[in-house]
Every structure is written in structure tokens, then in C-alpha cells.
Amino acid sequence: MRGPGRSWVTGLVLLLLLPCAMVISATMGFMEVPAIEVLHAVSGRLLHIPGQIDPVVMAVVTDVRLPRIFAAVLVGGALAVCGAVFQAILLNPLADPYTLGISSGAAFGASLVIVLQVFGLTLPAFFSVPVFAFAGSVGTLFAVLALASGDRRLSSTNLILSGVIVAAILSAAIGLLKFLADEQVGIIIFWLMGSLAGVSWGDILLLLPVTLAGLLVCLMSGRELNIMATGERAAATIGVNTVRLRWILLVTCSLMSALCVAVSGIIGFVGLIVPHFLRYLVGPDNRWLIVLSFLGGGLLLLFADTLTRAVLPAEVPIGVLTALIGGPVFCVIFKNRQHDGSKGL
Numbered sequence: 001m002r003g004p005g006r007s008w009v010t011g012l013v014l015l016l017l018l019p020c021a022m023v024i025s026a027t028m029g030f031m032e033v034p035a036i037e038v039l040h041a042v043s044g045r046l047l048h049i050p051g052q053i054d055p056v057v058m059a060v061v062t063d064v065r066l067p068r069i070f071a072a073v074l075v076g077g078a079l080a081v082c083g084a085v086f087q088a089i090l091l092n093p094l095a096d097p098y099t100l101g102i103s104s105g106a107a108f109g110a111s112l113v114i115v116l117q118v119f120g121l122t123l124p125a126f127f128s129v130p131v132f133a134f135a136g137s138v139g140t141l142f143a144v145l146a147l148a149s150g151d152r153r154l155s156s157t158n159l160i161l162s163g164v165i166v167a168a169i170l171s172a173a174i175g176l177l178k179f180l181a182d183e184q185v186g187i188i189i190f191w192l193m194g195s196l197a198g199v200s201w202g203d204i205l206l207l208l209p210v211t212l213a214g215l216l217v218c219l220m221s222g223r224e225l226n227i228m229a230t231g232e233r234a235a236a237t238i239g240v241n242t243v244r245l246r247w248i249l250l251v252t253c254s255l256m257s258a259l260c261v262a263v264s265g266i267i268g269f270v271g272l273i274v275p276h277f278l279r280y281l282v283g284p285d286n287r288w289l290i291v292l293s294f295l296g297g298g299l300l301l302l303f304a305d306t307l308t309r310a311v312l313p314a315e316v317p318i319g320v321l322t323a324l325i326g327g328p329v330f331c332v333i334f335k336n337r338q339h340d341g342s343k344g345l
Contacts, residue, residue, distance in 0.1 A: 007288040010281060014295035018073065021302055025072075026065045028310035033057055042066070063201075071199040072305040073298035074207045075260045076270055078214065080297025082253035083271020084278075084289050085218050088225040089246050090156040093333060096271035097257035099160055100144045100250075101167035102137045103268065106261035108170045109136025111177040111188045118184045129191065130203075130262040137258030140166055145250065159250075194265040194319025196305050203263045214256040215294055221249060222287035229284065267319045269326020270297050276333060 026038045033041075040053045041061040079097050086095040097103075109132035116123065144166050148158040174192075178185050224245050228235045232242045260267070274296045275289060282288055301318070304325070308316045 004288075007282045007285070007292070010278070011288070011292055011295070014292060014299060018295055018299050018302075021299060021306075022069050022073065025069050025302055025306040025310075026061055028306060029060070029065060031057075031060055033061060037061075067199050067201050067204055068196045068305065068309070069302060070204050071196050071207065071263065072302040074204070074211050075196070075264050075267065076274075076301025077294035077298035078207075078211045078256045078260050079267065079270040080274035080293040080300070081215055081218055081290055082257050083297075084275035084286065084293040085221075085225070085249050085253050086271070087275055088229065088286055089249050090159060091229070092156055092160065093276065094272070094330070095160070096269070097253065097260075098268055098271070100163040100254060101140050101170065102254055102257050103261055103266050104167040104170040104174070105136040105138075105140025105143075106133040106258060107136070107192050107266060108140075108174055108177070109133045110191050110265075111174050111181070112136070114184055114188050114191075115177045115181050118181055133265075134258050134262035137261055138255065140170065141251070141254040141258065190317060191265045192319075193317030194267040194322070195317050196264050197309075197315070199263060207259060207263060210259050211256060214252050215290070217252045218249065218290050219287070221245060222285075222290055225249075225286040226284075229286075265317075265319060267301070267322055269322050269330065270301055272333070273326050273329050274300055276329070 023035050023038055027033050027035050037053060037057055038061055041058045044053055044058060045062045082097040083095070086097065086099060087093055090099070092099075110129045113123065113129055113132040144159065144162045147165065148155070148162040174188075178188055181188055224235075224240050227238055227240050228242055228245065235242050257271075275293050278289055278292045278296055282292060301322070304321050305318050308318050308321055
């Protein structure tokens with residue numbers, strides 16, 4: 001029977017698994033590092049203790065692997081939280097951070113700056129691929145919201161259809177940019193597939209406060225999301241302003257997703273798989289589902305990134321691996337939804 005007891009157990013298990021998985025991931029790679037040396041490297045860097053460990057091992061662990069590990073946890077957790085919230089506010093089990101076309105906006109921004117560099121336009125260092133990707137994501141968000149809110153209300157159907165329309169337009173624009181990029185098209189394609197290979201501590205310092213702030217906003221809205229699931233009229237009679245709540249959470253989660261895409265590229269299906277699995281495991285209570293989705297999403301993406309980085313013979317873009325996992329899951333969810341819909345007729 002699902003309930004608070006199972007939620008507590010699931011939370012404790014995920015909370016124990018995540019740090020263990022982070023340490024194990026740090027030991028794996030082209031240079032195998034024992035777990036005790038990983039801990040020594042971290043403590044040595046934090047406490048500024050010189051000579052405690054080989055400088056090469058210290059650099060590999062703290063400057064190469066740990067930023068990537070923390071990025072996987074933060075990006076995976078943020079995408080899973082956004083997926084859970086999008087599914088709650090849109091009342092659609094197929095919604096995830098990419099339903100609103102945010103990934104297409106990020107892809108367009110990144111492709112645009114790459115093409116501009118191909119044509120010899122010298123840009124300041126600040127105008128890098130992540131910055132353009134983030135700007136494209138945010139621009140797409142406001143375009144979708146403007147298109148969907150003609151009557152000042154944000155219906156689920158209008159939001160999803162607006163996301164599909166904007167994503168289709170941007171997809172055509174990306175195709176044109178790839179054609180113009182010519183020899184540099186490989187760079188665009190690799191970025192579109194998603195990767196954490198180039199992540200630095202600077203990216204972590206940007207991701208951490210935004211992700212934690214967004215998580216806090218979503219957690220504070222858990223009770224209202226539960227009430228909203230009973231229907232907008234019922235929620236309104238209790239005093240929940242559904243329009244205001246939907247706007248706040250849409251903007252919060254879309255900005256979180258945009259930042260994740262700007263740092264890591266396109267990584268899909270994390271926001272679809274994790275909330276569904278946890279909802280099946282612990283139930284639909286969003287107060288639990290949101291925090292468990294953060295832990296589960298971080299664990300899933302960390303596992304996928306470690307697999308591509310340290311297990312497979314050649315590094316595969318992480319977005320390809322998550323798509324291979326998420327595609328079949330998406331099909332199962334869609335078929336189950338069709339089956340449930342036919343039973344209700």
C-alpha cells in the first residue's frame with residue numbers, strides 16, 4: 001500500500017544511494033582511482049592540505065570528474081522536478097520539460113552562435129554557446145506563453161499546442177542553420193545530442209543556486225498542486241488561485257530547464273521517466289513526488305553519464321542514451337493512457 005511510510009523509505013534509500021553513486025562514479029574512468037583516494041582528494045581540496053595525495057589524481061578527481069558528477073545530479077534532478085511539476089499543472093502524463101519547446105529554443109540559440117562564428121563574426125567571450133542557448137530557451141518560453149494566453153488564461157491544451165507550434169518553427173530554422181554551417185555542422189549535431197563533457201565548476205556555481213531556489217518554489221507549491229489535481233473549480237472554491245500558481249510554476253520550471261539545457265545540451269526523457277516511476281511507487285502526493293524526483297533524476301542521469309563516460313568503449317552523447325531508455329517508456333505510457341481513456345468511454 002502506497003503512503004507516507006513508503007515515501008519515507010524511498011526517500012531514505014535514494015538519499016543513501018546518491019552520495020554512494022557519486023563516489024563510485026568518481027572512481028571510474030580512464031584512470032581508476034580507489035574510493036579512499038577520492039575521499040582524500042576531496043578533503044585535501046576542501047581543507048587545502050598539500051601533499052596528501054598525488055597532484056595528478058587530485059586534478060583528475062576534483063577538476064575533471066567532480067564537476068561532471070555534480071552537473072549530472074543537478075541537471076537530472078532539475079529536469080525530473082520540472083517534469084513532475086509540468087505533469088501536475090498541465091494534467092498531462094506525457095508532459096516534461098520539453099513539452100513547451102524549450103529544448104528547441106536552446107538548440108536554435110546554440111546553433112545560431114555556431115553559425116555566426118563560421119561566418120567569421122567575432123563575439124565576446126561572454127556570448128558563448130550556453131548564453132545563446134539560455135537566451136533561446138527563455139525567448140521560446142515567453143513566445144509559447146504569449147501564444148497560449150490570448151484570453152489571459154493558460155489552459156493545458158493551449159500550452160501544449162503552442163509548444164508544438166513553436167518547436168516546429170524552430171526545428172525548421174535549426175535545419176537551415178545546419179545547412180549554412182557546412183563543415184561545422186558536426187559541432188551543432190553533437191551539442192544537440194547532449195553532453196556533460198565540458199562542464200566546469202563555474203557551471204556548477206550557476207546551476208546550484210538556481211536549481212535549489214526552483215526546487216524550493218516547487219516544494220512550497222506541493223499542497224496547492226495536490227488540490228489543483230481535483231479540478232480547477234474545486235481548487236478555486238478552496239481558495240487556490242490556479243492561474244497565478246500555473247504562471248509561477250511554468251516560469252520557474254521553464255527557467256530551470258533552460259539553464260540545464262544551456263549547460264548540458266539537449267537531454268530528453270529524464271523529466272518523463274522519473275516522475276512516472278516514482279508516482280507508481282509512492283503515489284501522486286506532489287509534496288513527496290517533487291523531492292523524490294530530484295533525488296531520482298540526479299541518480300538516473302549520474303548513472304547514464306557514468307555509463308557513457310567510463311563503461312562504454314567510446315563516449316556516447318548522454319542525450320542519445322536517455323532517448324534510448326526514454327523512448328520505449330514514452331510508448332508504454334502513451335499506450336496505457338489510450339487504454340485508460342477507452343475504458344472511460
